[in-house]
């Protein structure tokens with residue numbers, strides 16, 4: 020009889036414990052789908068005493084020893100972070116074992132080298148769980164859409180920040196209170212600043228852009244802004260123009276160049292933005308994620324589902340585990356991402372964006388003209404202007420047309436210096452507005 024395939028589980032936190040539970044409770048079904056029984060060989064943890072529910076004979080603090088054990092066939096890495104996750108993955112490849120991971124931080128930092136190591140060893144590196152949790156998005160990009168030309172991906176890919184923004188908008192909850200809830204529910208990273216400051220979404224954007232545009236993109240290539248600067252005023256201003264505030268990951272293929280990138284390039288950015296409440300992404304609430312893909316032949320596609328949490332993420336991990344187990348039995352390995360297009364990454368300063376700006380001004384003759392002049396001087400065209408209030412308490416709300424981001428931020432800096440402007444009370448980019 021064929022011996023079972025043995026899985027080494029590295030990490031037993033929010034995701035790891037859900038993966039372990041599923042491996043134990045659904046062992047028969049998983050084995051039937053793979054075509055061979057799948058068993059847990061061991062679970063590497065830092066503090067065994069913290070895992071009373073895991074059979075003691077499976078627990079070990081020696082992750083490296085577990086990964087390189089002769090009877091281990093497949094490795095699931097759900098420790099997170101860069102080290103020791105990277106060294107453990109490399110050790111697994113060297114020992115001829117395929118790896119399934121949920122670690123976007125590592126893949127976005129060192130994906131090219133890790134894929135090269137896996138390819139050299141003839142094994143798999145799969146990480147569907149790393150982007151948008153349970154939502155199948157990496158395999159669709161890598162396989163189903165590989166025959167098409169992708170032009171743009173806009174996603175809500177961080178559950179924690181979407182949960183926080185949804186709570187702020189819907190219930191008026193404070194930032195800290197909403198973050199504590201997201202952490203309690205298992206959505207936040209071990210260090211939640213990774214979520215709040217946009218690092219997690221930037222890592223996911225890098226992975227999406229790499230696959231979509233056949234171009235190596237790392238987290239360092241992604242323009243990143245988080246949500247800690249989003250204020251109640253921003254949320255209220257958004258509502259006034261029929262918009263909502265979301266942290267967006269935007270990956271674009273840009274044709275016809277810019278001053279420093281004359282050919283095609285890619286622009287990858289993560290920042291909060293106002294989007295119309297009629298936009299498909301506007302209704303994505305709580306820890307849900309959605310990824311909106313635009314492709315030449317396929318047109319628009321939207322992928323939606325649970326982007327965070329133990330069980331949903333475990334679903335993606337197990338899907339990958341079945342895939343790599345099948346490959347192993349077939350004596351094959353799936354193809355890694357291709358980087359043949361190798362497009363340049365366009366800097367944010369040259370990327371076209373639109374701004375929504377609120378200014379406190381005195382309602383005096385000439386103020387509007389002076390403000391408009393400042394936009395014009397920076398080459399920024401105004402789409403709409405709205406004034407509320409009179410006298411000393413007037414507010415100007417301006418939405419621009421699209422312009423290079425550097426021109427927009429220079430305009431804001433100049434407005435802050437104008438005597439007629441008492442304060443710039445809200446500045447957010449706008450996406451999807453007609």
Ligand SMILES: NC(=O)C1=CN([C@@H]2O[C@H](COP(=O)(O)OP(=O)(O)OC[C@H]3O[C@@H](n4cnc5c(N)ncnc54)[C@H](O)[C@@H]3O)[C@@H](O)[C@H]2O)C=CC1
Pocket residue numbers: 029030031032033034035063064065066082097098099100103121122123124148149152205206207208209326327328329332
């Ligand atoms: N929680 C979520 O909703 C999602 C998490 N992920 C990713 O999954 C991975 C795991 O995340 P969580 O389970 O949420 O984190 P977690 O912090 O709950 O669990 C990580 C576990 O790994 C253990 N660990 C750390 N270093 C270790 C080492 N050297 N040896 C053995 N164990 C070690 C920790 O003690 C902890 O129990 C991360 O890469 C994360 O970005 C991906 C998608 C969703």
Ligand SMILES: N[C@@H](CC=O)C(=O)O
Pocket residue numbers: 149151152176177178179180206207208214219326327328
């Ligand atoms: N911390 C992440 C977890 C999933 O990737 C998030 O909040 O989305």
Ligand code: NA
Pocket residue numbers: 147148149150151152153154155156157335
């Ligand atoms: Na996914």
